[in-house]
Amino acid sequence: xxxxxxxxxxxxxxxxxxxxxxxxxxxxxxxxxxxxxxxxxxxxxxxxxxxxxxxxxxxxxxxxxxxxxxxxxxxxxxxxxxxxxxxxxxxxxxxxxxxxxxxxxxxxxxxxxxxxxxxxxxxxxxxxxxxxxxxxxxxxxxxxxxxxxxxxxxxxxxxxxxxxxxxxxxxxxxxxxxxxxxxxxxxxxxxxxxxxxxxxxxxxxxxxxxxxxxxxxxxxxxxxxxxxxxxxxxxxxxxxxxxxxxxxxxxxxxxxxxxxxxxxxxxxxxxxxxxxxxxxxxxxxxxxxxxxxxxxxxxxxxxxxxxxxxxxxxxxxxxxxxxxxxxxxxxxxxxxxxxxxxxxxxxxxxxxxxxxxxxxxxxxxxxxxxxxxxxxxxxxxxxxxxxxxxxxxxxxxxxxxxxxxxxxxxxxxxxxxxxxxxxxxxxxxxxxxxxxxxxxxxxxxxxxxxxxxxxxxxxxxxxxxxxxxxxxxxxxxxxxxxxxxxxxxxxxxxxxxxxxxxxxxxxxxxxxxxxxxxxxxxxxxxxxxxxxxxxxxxxxxxxxxxxxxxxxxxxxxxxxxxxxxxxxxxxxxxxxxxxxxxxxxxxxxxxxxxxxxxxxxxxxxxxxxxxxxxxxxxxxxxxxxxxxxxxxxxxxxxxxxxxxxxxxxxxxxxxxxxxxxxxxxxxxxxxxxxxxxxxxxxxxxxxxxxxxxxxxxxxxxxxxxxxxxxxxxxxxxxxxxxxxxxxxxxxxxxxxxxxxxxxxxxxxxxxxxxxxxxxxxxxxxxxxxxxxxxxxxxxx
Numbered sequence: 001x002x003x004x005x006x007x008x009x010x011x012x013x014x015x016x017x018x019x020x021x022x023x024x025x026x027x028x029x030x031x032x033x034x035x036x037x038x039x040x041x042x043x044x045x046x047x048x049x050x051x052x053x054x055x056x057x058x059x060x061x062x063x064x065x066x067x068x069x070x071x072x073x074x075x076x077x078x079x080x081x082x083x084x085x086x087x088x089x090x091x092x093x094x095x096x097x098x099x100x101x102x103x104x105x106x107x108x109x110x111x112x113x114x115x116x117x118x119x120x121x122x123x124x125x126x127x128x129x130x131x132x133x134x135x136x137x138x139x140x141x142x143x144x145x146x147x148x149x150x151x152x153x154x155x156x157x158x159x160x161x162x163x164x165x166x167x168x169x170x171x172x173x174x175x176x177x178x179x180x181x182x183x184x185x186x187x188x189x190x191x192x193x194x195x196x197x198x199x200x201x202x203x204x205x206x207x208x209x210x211x212x213x214x215x216x217x218x219x220x221x222x223x224x225x226x227x228x229x230x231x232x233x234x235x236x237x238x239x240x241x242x243x244x245x246x247x248x249x250x251x252x253x254x255x256x257x258x259x260x261x262x263x264x265x266x267x268x269x270x271x272x273x274x275x276x277x278x279x280x281x282x283x284x285x286x287x288x289x290x291x292x293x294x295x296x297x298x299x300x301x302x303x304x305x306x307x308x309x310x311x312x313x314x315x316x317x318x319x320x321x322x323x324x325x326x327x328x329x330x331x332x333x334x335x336x337x338x339x340x341x342x343x344x345x346x347x348x349x350x351x352x353x354x355x356x357x358x359x360x361x362x363x364x365x366x367x368x369x370x371x372x373x374x375x376x377x378x379x380x381x382x383x384x385x386x387x388x389x390x391x392x393x394x395x396x397x398x399x400x401x402x403x404x405x406x407x408x409x410x411x412x413x414x415x416x417x418x419x420x421x422x423x424x425x426x427x428x429x430x431x432x433x434x435x436x437x438x439x440x441x442x443x444x445x446x447x448x449x450x451x452x453x454x455x456x457x458x459x460x461x462x463x464x465x466x467x468x469x470x471x472x473x474x475x476x477x478x479x480x481x482x483x484x485x486x487x488x489x490x491x492x493x494x495x496x497x498x499x500x501x502x503x504x505x506x507x508x509x510x511x512x513x514x515x516x517x518x519x520x521x522x523x524x525x526x527x528x529x530x531x532x533x534x535x536x537x538x539x540x541x542x543x544x545x546x547x548x549x550x551x552x553x554x555x556x557x558x559x560x561x562x563x564x565x566x567x568x569x570x571x572x573x574x575x576x577x578x579x580x581x582x583x584x585x586x587x588x589x590x591x592x593x594x595x596x597x598x599x600x601x602x603x604x605x606x607x608x609x610x611x612x613x614x615x616x617x618x619x620x621x622x623x624x625x626x627x628x629x630x631x632x633x634x635x636x637x638x639x640x641x642x643x644x645x646x647x648x649x650x651x652x653x654x655x656x657x658x659x660x661x662x663x664x665x666x667x668x669x670x671x672x673x674x675x676x677x678x679x680x681x682x683x684x685x686x687x688x689x690x691x692x693x694x695x696x697x698x699x700x701x702x703x704x705x706x707x708x709x710x711x712x713x714x715x716x717x718x719x720x721x722x723x724x725x726x727x728x729x730x731x732x733x734x735x736x737x738x739x740x741x742x743x744x745x746x747x748x749x750x751x752x753x754x755x756x757x758x759x760x761x762x763x764x765x766x767x768x769x770x771x772x773x774x775x776x777x778x779x780x
Contacts, residue, residue, distance in 0.1 A: 001114055001167070003175045007032065007086040009076070009103060011050035014120060015092035017150040020054055020061035023070040024151065024590070024647075025179040025663060030082045035075045047073035061151050063590060063645035076106060083110040088172065090144065092120040095253075097128060104133055116168045118144040122196055123253045126161045126189045138163040144172065145193060147380050152591070154665070155379035156182035157193045177445060181590060181663035183379040190366050191257040194373055195380035197366060198387065200250050201264050202355040206235040208267060209350045211305050215343055217291050218302050218320045223344035224351060227330030227337050229384030235351075240290035244274060245283040263358050273303075276310035288312070292319060334385075335394040352390070357403060359387035360411035364435045370413070370422050371432040371442055388422040388432075396421060428457025449670035451480060451518050461502060467495035469502065475511040475680070476673050477503060485524035486517060488575040490546060493553040503562050512676035513560075515579060516567040516669050522592075525574025526550075528601065532768050535759060547755050550575065550607035551748050554582040558608075559686060563679035567672035569665055573597050573642070577654060578605060581612035584679060584686075586659040587672040588646040594654050595642035600777035602718065602764030604726045605637060606755035611747040613637065614730060616653050618691050626692045626738055627701075630730050634702055637730075638723050640777075690741035693732030702727040718763040718780045725754040 007030040008019040019031045033046040042048065051068055054061045062068055074082055083089055089111055093103050100119065107117055117137065119129055122145045130138045142164050147153035156176050160169055176182040187193040192200060210220050221234025233241055251268060258264060277283075277290065284290035291303045293316065302319035326345035329336035338349040359373060367373050374386020391399050397419045400410045413435060422433045430453065431439040444450065454470055462469035466483035479499050481492060503510040526546075534543050557564045557579070566580045569589035577594045580586050596609045604610065613636060617629035635641070636652060643649035646661045662671045694701075706723045709715035715723070728734075729750040732742045758764050763780055770778035 001087060001171060003027075003087045003116075003171060003179075005086045006030070007083050007089045008092060009033075009089065009107070010092035010094075010120075011047040011073075012092065014146065014148055014150070015090075016047075016050040016054055017061050017148060018090060018092060018120070018146055019071050020067065021150045021180055023067040024063045027070065027179070029071045030074060030079070030086060031071050032074045032076050032079055032082070035077050043078060044073050044075045047075065059149065059152065060644065061149060063151070064647040064651070067647075076103075080106055080110040083107060083115075084112050086111070086115060088116045088118070088175070090118050090120060095121060095123050097124055100124070100129060101132070104129075104137070108133065108137060115140065116172060117141050118172065120144060120146055122157075122193055123191070123257070125257070126159050130161060135163065139165045140168060142169060142172065143189075144176070145187075147195070153380065154181065154183050155195065155376055156180070156184045157187045157195065157376065157380075158184055159187050159189045159193065161189075177664055178447070178667070179663060181665065183375060183664075183666070185372050185376045185379070186368070187372070187376070188364075188366050188368075191254055194366050194376040196250065197254070197264075197362065198355065198359050198373075198377060199381060200254055201267070201358050202351070203235055203239060203247070204251070204264070204267055204269075205354045206351045207239075207271065208269065209347055210235075211271070213343075213347055213350065214306060215347045216302065216320065216322070217305065219322045219324065219344055220347065222322045222324055223327055223337065223348050227324075227327040227344075228334055228348060228352065229390070231382050236291040240284040240292055243284045243286060244290045245278045245287075247274065248278075263354075263361065267354070273305065273307065273310055277303075280310060280312060282310075282312070333393055334390055335398070338394065353399075353403065353406075353408070356387050356391055356399070357408065357411055357414075360391070360414045361409075363413055369432060369434055369440070392421045392423055425456050429453070430456060444666075447670050448664075448666045449673065450666060451478060451516065451669060454478075462495055462498040464491045464495060466491035469495055469499045471510075472514065472669065472673055474673070474677060475509060476676050477510055477513050478669070479513060479515045480517045481519070481523055482517070483527065485521050486519050486576070487524050487527040487529075488550070488579075489527040489530055490549055493549045496553040496557060500556050500560055503560070510562075511680040512562050512673075513557075513564045514567055514669065514672045514676050515557075515564065515583065516672060519570070521570045521576075522568035522572040522594075523574075523576025523579070524571060525576050525597070528768055528772055531759075532765070532772065535765055535768070540756070540760070543759055544752065544756055547606045547752050550578075551752065554578060554608050555748075558582045558584075559688070561683075561685050563676050563683050565672045565676040565679070567668050568592055568594065569668060574605070574609075575607050578607045578609040578612070580654060581616075582608055585675055586655050587668065587675050588649065588655060588659060588661055589665050589668050590646050590661050590663045591665075592646040592649055593642055593644060594649055595640060595652075596637045596654075597640040597642060599638060599719070599722050599726070600640050600767065601771050602722055602761065602767035603758045604722065604729060604751065604754050606751050608748060608751070610637065610726070610729045610751050611744055613653060614691055614693070614747065615689055616656070626694045627698060629691075630694060630698055630702070633730050634723075634726065638706075638726055688744045690743055691747075692738055692740070693730070693736045693742050694738050695732050695736030696734060698731040698738075699727045702731065716779050718767070721761065721763060722758060725758050729754050 005028050006022050008015050009032050011031050011033040019029045022029045031047045035043045093099050117140050126143055130141050143159035145157040147155050173184045176184050217236040221237050225232045225234040281288050282290055293301050295301050300319040301316035303315050307315040324344040326337050326340035326342045329340045370388040374388050377383050377386040396417050400414050403410050416437055417433050430442045434440050460468040460470055466489055468480045470478045472478045477499055563584045565585045566583040567587045572594035574597055577596055596605050598605050613633040617632040643652050649655040662668045710720055733750050767778045
């Protein structure tokens with residue numbers, strides 16, 4: 001059986017979010033909820049309201065608003081017959097066993113034979129869920145625990161019952177992996193599964209240590225974040241994000257099911273301050289504030305944990321921005337942080353030593369192996385390393401010895417690994433340490449290809465300060481950016497030419513190029529720091545050389561004798577977006593956020609972005625003359641329009657209709673490589689295109705539009721300056737004639753001239769400095 005239609009029962013935040021992600025995957029979804037007492041004529045108003053709410057939400061659950069049309073809203077009294085059309089039914093109702101059993105009774109009476117049923121629970125054991133529902137229900141049932149928000153959180157924890165059909169499990173895993181983009185981790189049927197079990201312990205340990213050691217919450221979050229490879233929210237910022245009022249519920253749920261003697265029972269404590277905050281409506285970001293809040297002047301305030309009793313004014317003080325030597329020590333590795341004697345280092349050791357020891361004590365109880373635990377924590381919490389990878393980074397023997405020296409128990413698996421490590425590379429392949437005391441290969445699913453794995457087995461063909469070129473097999477090379485934020489510079493241009501030289505001179509050994517990396521950002525665009533340095537010492541010839549060098553490198557990609565496939569994920573801005581436009585094909589991760597945003601730093605696209613958009617929009621509006629394409633490009637570039645998904649990028653024109661979208665990040669390189677091989681089989685080098693542009697009359701029309709925006713306050717004085725230079729390029733320059741086509745090289749020349757004119761302007765320097773300092777555009 002193949003899953004082609006899904007039902008979700010329960011349209012709360014999680015249920016509706018799951019439905020949205022299934023719709024994002026291109027499937028029809030049935031979303032059912034109860035009939036409210038005040039239903040009136042609309043008995044499905046709860047489910048319908050959930051869809052309407054999602055269309056207004058930010059961050060958006062839908063990758064494109066039109067995906068909402070794939071969801072059919074209904075109710076649990078009138079529309080149960082719709083379940084008979086569905087291959088998979090996901091229950092996301094209240095965490096109440098009686099409510100779930102009543103829901104399963106309705107499902108059983110209406111579902112079709114062979115359909116799969118799963119629960120999104122993270123608190124109720126599977127055995128209790130299936131109790132009393134018959135052997136066939138047990139065979140068709142499993143737990144699928146999504147994380148919120150379902151679109152953005154990659155982890156899916158699954159729990160399989162002793163009688164669950166293997167083919168049902170295989171179909172759900174395949175669907176969630178390929179269609180929904182999830183990293184699927186199998187867990188044991190234990191309280192909190194993997195992530196909630198460890199994360200709740202970590203937060204409790206962290207709060208306890210902060211109170212006991214009198215560590216300000218700003219210090220806690222400064223050290224328990226980037227320095228240790230954890231998101232910037234830290235501990236108290238994370239509690240504010242998920243909800244202060246959720247913490248007692250998580251604790252209560254765990255305590256009701258954890259075995260006697262579990263370490264969490266020993267460290268758990270009821271914190272009066274938290275109860276007082278909740279009673280006063282300080283539930284975190286969704287309420288008046290939480291451990292952090294903003295005062296009337298929008299100043300960030302931080303709670304003082306040693307406050308005698310909660311007071312919405314007296315308990316807070318302006319939040320500090322602590323500078324910790326221990327945080328800087330994190331650049332040398334995790335051990336550098338926890339060994340540091342300052343307050344941050346001592347706090348980090350107390351919190352992490354408890355958490356990592358706890359995680360180690362839970363294997364194999366919560367998962368079959370350490371690799372599953374690490375994968376779950378990385379995907380479910382966005383930690384850079386899982387618990388066992390953290391222990392490896394410090395040294396398992398060092399960690400175990402330090403625990404012993406403090407009189408703390410050493411978990412059995414930590415004792416067993418001894419002087420070894422939990423991960424090692426053998427014959428170019430990653431292996432993990434098993435509970436049997438042997439090393440086992442980390443097995444990837446079919447269709448998963450990671451550059452990280454290739455790097456373990458091979459050396460780069462080309463390597464410089466900003467890029468590397470790798471042989472990814474079957475005659476395909478991969479160009480990887482390695483600079484900070486994968487910012488583009490002359491070293492990347494050199495790598496582009498180097499990769500092209502390898503393929504051109506390989507006598508058929510190499511036949512295609514993929515541009516890909518595994519950073520969280522595909523490319524943030526040009527290296528602004530380098531540009532600002534050059535401006536400050538008036539290196540104008542070098543700046544122009546950088547612009548022309550980029551144009552030549554991107555032209556070589558576009559007009560090479562072999563196919564070039566770009567495979568972006570995350571941010572692809574400015575020059576990072578232009579490299580997509582120069583590629584034959586883009587195989588994009590669904591979560592792609594791309595755009596030509598150069599106007600935000602006071603310049604215009606200089607590496608072919610103007611040319612490419614003119615050509616794309618020109619093809620779409622060929623019969624209507626040159627003006628429509630120019631207007632569309634002017635609006636897209638002039639407003640720094642950023643696509644909020646790969647789907648959205650197709651609508652804007654950054655991606656072509658024929659470009660591909662991959663839902664699972666781990667499958668992106670494989671999919672891009674397969675497309676490159678497909679194109680290489682019968683590849684023809686593109687022919688440069690000429691385009692008709694309106695010239696001065698068209699520029700005048702654009703200037704009038706900008707003048708109106710300036711009068712209405714929607715454009716700043718310097719916006720007018722930048723847009724004037726942009727208009728000059730897009731309309732073909734002062735000599736353009738709508739009856740005479742303009743060559744690509746002429747448009748590139750205009751880009752270069754416009755860029756160099758703006759880069760000398762103080763307004764542009766102010767925008768670049770502000771972006772580097774504040775991380776957002778200056779509205780000068």
